[in-house]
Amino acid sequence: MSFFAFLHRQRANWLGLLGAALLVLLLALALAGPWLGLPDPTRGDLRARMMAPTISWAGLGVHPLGTDQLGRDILSRIIAGSRVTLTIAGSAVILGGIVGVLLGLVAGYFGGWYDRVLMRLVDIQLAFPLMLLALLVVAALGPNLQNLIAVLALTSWVRYARIIRAQVLTVREREFVQAALAMGAGHARLLLRHILPNVLTPALVVATLELARTIVLEAGLSFLGLGIQPPAPSWGRMLADGRTYIASAWWIITLPGLALMLTVLSVNLLGDWLRDWLDPRADRH
C-alpha cells in the first residue's frame, strides 16, 4: 500500500490527517528551531518591548509575531517553548506509559492481592484532583525539568494501568495464551511475548489522549509559576506574562494561546483517528 493509497483510503478521516500534519509541522519546527536563524528567545531588547506583530503580505518583518514585555521575539519564544512543552509532555507520557502498562499487566495477569492493592491505589489517585497533586509535588520538590516530568508522569500512569488491566483480563483467557501456558511458558514469556503485543493498541490511543492532557497540565503549572524557570520560555508562562497586557499588547497572550490550542487540538484529532483506525470492530474505510 503506497502512502497515497493510504491517504486516499483515509480521506473520510481528513480531520485526523490534519491533526497528524499539524503535529508533524510542529515537531519539525521544534526540532529545527535552533537552526532557523531566529532571535535568541531568552534575550530581550528593552527598547523594543511590546512591539506589534510585523507579519504582513509583504513579508515577515523583524519580529513576525511581535515582542513581549521584555522585548523578546515571540515567534522564537513560541518555537523554543514548543521544544520545552513537547519534551516535558512527551517524556511524561512515555514514562507514565511504561509504568502504567507494566503495573496494568501485573494487576491483570496475577490478579489477587496485586490487583486489589494496585487498583485501590488507582482509585485513590483518580479521586484526587490531578492539578492539586501536581501543585503539591512541584511546590514541595521545586520546579525543574526532571521534577515536572516526574510529576506529570505520576498523574498519568493510572489511566494506562486501568485500561491495560481490563485488556489483560480478556486476553489472558484466550486460547493462544492457554496454549503457551500448557507448553510450559514462564510468566515473563507469557506476559511479554503473548499478552503485551495484544494490549498495546489501546495503550497507544491512551498515550495520544494523555499527551494532549499533559500539555495542558504543563501549561497550567507554568501559568501558575511552577513550571520551568524563566528566562527559559514555556507557553503557560507566556500566557501568564501576557494577561496583564491583554488590553495594550494582545499578541503577548493570544499567540502562545493559539499555539497551545492548535497543538492540543491536533493531538486530540490524531488520537480520535487512531482510536477509530486501530479498533478492529470499527468499519475500516
Place this chain on the structure above:
Amino acid sequence: MRSKVFARRFVAALAFGVSSTAALTPAAARDLTIALSSNINTLDPDKSTTVGTDLSVAAHIYTPLVDRGPDLKLRPGLATKWEAIGDTAWRFTLREGVAFSNGEKLDAEAVKWNVERVLDPKTGARNKPWFTAISEVKAISPTVVEFVTKGAYPDLPDQMSMFLLMPPKWTAENNPSIAALGSGPYELVRFASGDRVVLKARKDYWGEKPAFDNVTFRIIPEDSSRIAALEAGDVDLITAFPTSEIARIKAGGKAEAGSVAGTRGMFIKLNGLKTPFKDNPKLWRALNLGIDRKAINDGLLDGLAQVSACQPLSPVYFGFNPDLKPAPYDPTQAKKLLAEAGFANELTMDLEVPTGRYIQASDIAQVVASQLGEIGVTVKLREMEFGAFMNKYIVAKNLGDSAYFGLGWPTLDAGGLLNFWERENPQSYWDNASFNEGAKAARSTNDAAKRTELYRKLTKQLCEDSPSIFMFFTPITYAQSKGIAWQARGDDWVRAIDIKTR
C-alpha cells in the same frame, strides 16, 4: 376619585423631585468603589500589619491616636498633641467627648485597654512587636495617656498611626475578625471575605464629615480585570498595575491615571552569612556596579521609579542620607572587581524571586540576570510564591545566594527599616559588628539630632559594605474615575477619607 388622588400625588412627587434636584443635589447619596488587588483577611486591626489591605479598610471604621495624612506627615487623630517625656515616655492628649458608635467612651482607659489587648498572648495580635518596648500605659486623666517605654522609642507616634483603637466592651462580646464597630467615619454594612467590604458613613461621627455616603472595597486580583472594571465605571479607584498601562488608560479617555513615588525600596539581598558573599564586600561592589538601574527603570517602569541613593531609605524617610548617590553603571569596573574578588572566570548564583507581591518582579529579575550575565555572572532564577519565600527566608532562615526583595516601613523612620540589617533581626543575613552596635545606639535615644547623625553613619556603611544591592523605589500606580480626586500617596494606605469629589 382614585385617579384624582393619584394625579395629585404624582404632581406633588414631581414638584418635590424638581425642588429636591434644585436645592438638595449635594446631599444626594454619593457612592465610591475602590478595587484592591489582595484579599481582606480580617477586620481586626490587631490581627494584621498589612497597611495596603486590612488596615486600610479597618481605618474607615476605627481611628488611630495619630493619623498620617496624604502628605505623609503626621497629623492629629484622636490625640490632639503628643510629646516625648525624656527618653522613656510619650504623652498623648486626647480629644474630649469622643465615643464609639455604640456609646462606649474612647478615653485614656480605653487606650490603655487596647494596648493590653495587644500584649495579651491570648489575643494572638500580629502587631505585638510594636508594643513589646512599652512597659506601661498610664491613664493620667481621661484625656491624657502616657506610654512608658523600656528604652527610647523615637518613632512611637509614627507607629501609633497604624494602631487602630477598638471599643473594650463590644470587642469582648463580638468577633472583631468578621464584625467591626469603632469611632471612625464609617460603619460596617457587610464583609464578604474574598469579595467585598461595604461601608456606610456614620451620622454621628465626631470629625469632619466624609465626602462619600457609601464606600465599597472590592477584591479584584487580576490587573487587567481591575483596569477593565475602572473603564467600565464599576469601580472608581484602582492601584498597583504595571506602569505601561498608565498611558493606555489615559488614552482611553474614561479615567485618569498617574503614579507617585513609592516608599518601598527594592533591593537584591545577598546572603552575607555564607560563601561567596560572606565577608566579601568586593564581590558585592562588583555586582552593585554591574546593574544598570536606569535602563531597568526606563525600559520596564517607564522611568517612574526612583533609583535608590545607595541606601534602603528614600528622601521621605527620617534619617535619609542626602550625601549618598546612586551607584553608577560601570560594567568594566565591575568585571575588574569581580576578578579581584576571585571570580574572574565564573560565578554562578541563585536569585530567589517571590511572585505576586512586587510590581513586575519577574521581569525585573530577568533583566537583572541578563545584565549580570554581561559581566560574567550566571544568575539562576528561582521563582516562588511569596508565602513560600517568606517561610524559607524568615522561618527556615534558609535564604539562597540572593533574593529580589522589597522593604518599606510605614512609620517612614530609618529605625524600623535599618534594623532589618542588624544581626538579631531574622531577616538580616549579615553580621557586621560595627553596624549592629550603631543600630543599637541609634535606637537608644529620642533625640532627633543625635539619631540623624547616627543614621547617616549607618546608611553610609550600608552603602559601602552591605551585602544588599539597592535598586529603586517602585512607583505606586493609580487610576481613578473622573468624578473623584484621590490624594495619591507613596505609602500603602488606600482610604476613602483621602478622596474628594470633583
